[in-house]
Amino acid sequence: MSILVIAEHDNASLNASTLSTLAAAAQIGGDVTVLVAGHNAGAVVTEAQAASGVSKVLVADDAALADGLAENISALVVEIASNFSHVLTAASNFGKNFMPRVAAKLDMMQVSDIVEVVTADTFVRPIYAGNALMTVKSKDSVKLITVRSTAFDAVAETGGSASTEELAFGEAFAGTSFVSRDVTVSERPELATARIVVSGGRGVGSKEQFTIIDDLAEKLGAAVGASRAAVDSGYAPNDCQVGQTGKVVAPDIYFAIGISGAIQHQAGMRESKIIVAINKDDEAPIFQIADYGIVADLFDVVPELMAKL
Amino acid sequence: MKVLVAVKRVVDYNVRIRVKSDGSGVDTDNVVMSMNPFDENGLEEALRMKQAGIATEVIAVSVGGEKSQDTLRSALAMGADRAILIKADEAPEPLGIAKLLAKIVEQEDPQVAILGKQAIDDDSNQTGQMLAALLDWPQGTFASNAEFDGDAINLTRETDAGLETIKINLPAVITTDLRLNDPRLPKLPDIMKAKKKPIDIVEASSFGIDLSPRLEVVGVAAPAEREPGIIVADAAELVEKLKEAGAL
Ligand SMILES: Cc1cc2nc3c(=O)[nH]c(=O)nc-3n(C[C@@H](O)[C@H](O)[C@H](O)COP(=O)(O)OP(=O)(O)OC[C@H]3O[C@@H](n4cnc5c(N)ncnc54)[C@H](O)[C@@H]3O)c2cc1C
Numbered sequence A: 001m002s003i004l005v006i007a008e009h010d011n012a013s014l015n016a017s018t019l020s021t022l023a024a025a026a027q028i029g030g031d032v033t034v035l036v037a038g039h040n041a042g043a044v045v046t047e048a049q050a051a052s053g054v055s056k057v058l059v060a061d062d063a064a065l066a067d068g069l070a071e072n073i074s075a076l077v078v079e080i081a082s083n084f085s086h087v088l089t090a091a092s093n094f095g096k097n098f099m100p101r102v103a104a105k106l107d108m109m110q111v112s113d114i115v116e117v118v119t120a121d122t123f124v125r126p127i128y129a130g131n132a133l134m135t136v137k138s139k140d141s142v143k144l145i146t147v148r149s150t151a152f153d154a155v156a157e158t159g160g161s162a163s164t165e166e167l168a169f170g171e172a173f174a175g176t177s178f179v180s181r182d183v184t185v186s187e188r189p190e191l192a193t194a195r196i197v198v199s200g201g202r203g204v205g206s207k208e209q210f211t212i213i214d215d216l217a218e219k220l221g222a223a224v225g226a227s228r229a230a231v232d233s234g235y236a237p238n239d240c241q242v243g244q245t246g247k248v249v250a251p252d253i254y255f256a257i258g259i260s261g262a263i264q265h266q267a268g269m270r271e272s273k274i275i276v277a278i279n280k281d282d283e284a285p286i287f288q289i290a291d292y293g294i295v296a297d298l299f300d301v302v303p304e305l306m307a308k309l
Numbered sequence B: 001m002k003v004l005v006a007v008k009r010v011v012d013y014n015v016r017i018r019v020k021s022d023g024s025g026v027d028t029d030n031v032v033m034s035m036n037p038f039d040e041n042g043l044e045e046a047l048r049m050k051q052a053g054i055a056t057e058v059i060a061v062s063v064g065g066e067k068s069q070d071t072l073r074s075a076l077a078m079g080a081d082r083a084i085l086i087k088a089d090e091a092p093e094p095l096g097i098a099k100l101l102a103k104i105v106e107q108e109d110p111q112v113a114i115l116g117k118q119a120i121d122d123d124s125n126q127t128g129q130m131l132a133a134l135l136d137w138p139q140g141t142f143a144s145n146a147e148f149d150g151d152a153i154n155l156t157r158e159t160d161a162g163l164e165t166i167k168i169n170l171p172a173v174i175t176t177d178l179r180l181n182d183p184r185l186p187k188l189p190d191i192m193k194a195k196k197k198p199i200d201i202v203e204a205s206s207f208g209i210d211l212s213p214r215l216e217v218v219g220v221a222a223p224a225e226r227e228p229g230i231i232v233a234d235a236a237e238l239v240e241k242l243k244e245a246g247a248l
C-alpha cells in the first residue's frame, strides 16, 4: 500500500491536524508520502520531513498554491492520485473544501470524516451529528479519505527523515482568486488541539459578558469555544463554534457554560474525556452527558471557580 | 440569470434519531422530515438575488423519492418559481447526486448553483464541491456572505481560522453556511400559491448515468453511551473532583 497525505499548513508551519492524519495513515499501513502544496513553505517541508513515519515529501511551490484554493490544489492532487492506494487529508475546512473536487474529477467517492480504520478499505464515519456510526467499504481503486483529527492521536513530530522531491504545478484555475483573509488572533491555545476548552453559550448573555469565559480560559490555559447561538449573537467569532457545523474537539476537560447541549452542539464535544456543565436549568440536556454538573447561575459559579484555581 | 438551488429532504434537526436494531441503517419511518437547513439558506440567498434584480428565475431541484415533492412544495412556498424532482428510489451517493445535478445544469443553463455545505443526515459535505468539479466551475464553499460584482462574486467563507474572501467568476457553485442569511418563513397565501406552481418529475434512470454506489454500507451502529455523571454542589467540590480525577 502507498499512501499520500495532503499537508494542511499556512506556508509557515504544519497544522497539527496533519499529524493526526498521519496516524490514520499509519493504521492503514504502507509507505507514506506527504504533499506540501504551497508557496515559500520551506519550514513546512522541514516539519513534514521530520514527522514520524513519512518516507517522502513532495513539494509543489507556486504562488497559485499559496492560499489553499481548492481548484488549484485539487488539480495537482488529481495528477498524482493514481500512483497511490489511498489519499488522505484532514476533515478540516481545508480538506473538506478540496477533496470532494478531487474525487469527482477522478470519478470516485470520498469517504468523509473517518473516526476509525477497520481495514485498508473499510472505515467508520459518524452520520446524523454523531448519533450513528456508519461502517463503509470503498470499492474505488484509490481510497479518498478525510480524517477526523480528534479520533487519531498525532504521530510524533520528530523521528522521521524523509527525502524530498519537487512536483511541478501546471496552470492556475482562471475563475477563482484569493482576495483577503481575516484571521482571528488569540493568545489562547488552538481550539482543535487544546487540552482544556472553556465554551460559552447564549446563557452568557452578551459579548461584553463573554469576557467571563475568556478570563476562565486564561486562568486554565484553555482554548475558548462557543455554541452556535453565542456565535450567531456575536459573542464570539465563527472559528470558536463547536458542533456539527463547527469544530469537533475532544479535550481532557470541556467546560460547557450557559450552553443547553443541543444534539448539534454535542456532536462537536461528546468525545471529550471529562465534560463539566454549568447551567441554571437542571433539565438542560447537557447534564445527560456531563461528568460533573453544577446547577446554578454561571455568574456566581465562574468567579468562585476562578478563586479556587 | 437563472439560479439553481438543490434542496434535500432530511430528518428534521429536532428529531433524536434511532439506529435500527439490525444495524442496517437509521429508522426514518414516521419521523418528521424537513428541508435540510442549509438548503433553506441556499434558497433564501437565491430569492434575495431575485429581489435585488440579479436573478430572473429560481429553480429548486431535489433528488429522492415521491415524498421529496413535499420539500419542493416548501421551496415553492418560500418563493422558488418552479421545481424539478429527480426520482430515485435508492438515494444515490454525493457523486451520483452531483452527476444528476450537472445534467440539470446542462439543461437549464443557470449562472449559479447553490447547495448546502452539508446535509444534516449523512454529513458528507461533498456534493457542491463535486458538482463544481464536474462542471469545471469555481466553488465558493461554506459561504457566510456573497456580494455580486458584475460577472463575479466576492464570497466570504467561514474557515477554521476565521474568515476568508475569494473572488469567483460566474458561472459558479456556492455552498452555504448557516450564517449566510435568515431564511424566511412562508406565509399562508404563499403556501396556497405554491400548490399551483409546477413540479417537473424526471426519472434518475433516464439520464443514462451510472449511479451504482461506490461505497458499501457494512453496517450502522449507535455510538457508545457516556457513563452517567454527577451533580456537584459548588465550585469547590468541582475543583476537588477534577483534581481527584487527575485532570487538574
Ligand atoms: C447503497 C447506499 C446506501 C446508503 N445507505 C444509507 C444509510 O443507510 N443511511 C443514510 O443515512 N444514508 C445512506 N446513503 C446515503 C445517501 O442517502 C445520501 O443522502 C447521499 O449520499 C448524499 O449525502 P449527503 O446528503 O450527506 O451530501 P452532502 O454533500 O452533505 O449534501 C450537501 C448538499 O448537497 C445537496 N444535496 C445532497 N443530496 C441531495 C438530494 N438528494 N437532492 C437535492 N440536493 C441534494 C443539498 O444542497 C445538500 O445541502 C446510502 C447511499 C447508498 C448509495
Ligand SMILES: Cc1cc2nc3c(=O)[nH]c(=O)nc-3n(C[C@H](O)[C@H](O)[C@H](O)COP(=O)(O)OP(=O)(O)OC[C@H]3O[C@@H](n4cnc5c(N)ncnc54)[C@H](O)[C@@H]3O)c2cc1C
Pocket (backbone or CB within 6 Å): A200, A201, A202, A203, A204, A226, A227, A228, A229, A230, A241, A242, A243, A244, A245, A246, A247, A257, A258, A259, A260, A261, A262, A263, A264, A265, A268, A278, A279, A280, A281, A284, A296, A297, A298, A299, B013, B037, B038, B120
Ligand atoms: C443544521 C444545524 C446545525 C447546527 N450546528 C450547531 C453547531 O455546530 N454548534 C452548536 O452549538 N449549535 C448548532 N446548532 C444550534 C443548536 O441546535 C442550538 O440552537 C444551539 O447549540 C444552542 O446554543 P446554546 O446552548 O448556547 O443556547 P440555548 O439553547 O439558548 O441555551 C442557553 C442555556 O443557557 C442557560 N443559561 C441562561 N442563563 C444562564 C445563567 N445565568 N447561568 C447559567 N446558565 C444559564 C439556559 O438554561 C440554557 O440551557 C445547529 C442547528 C442546526 C439546525
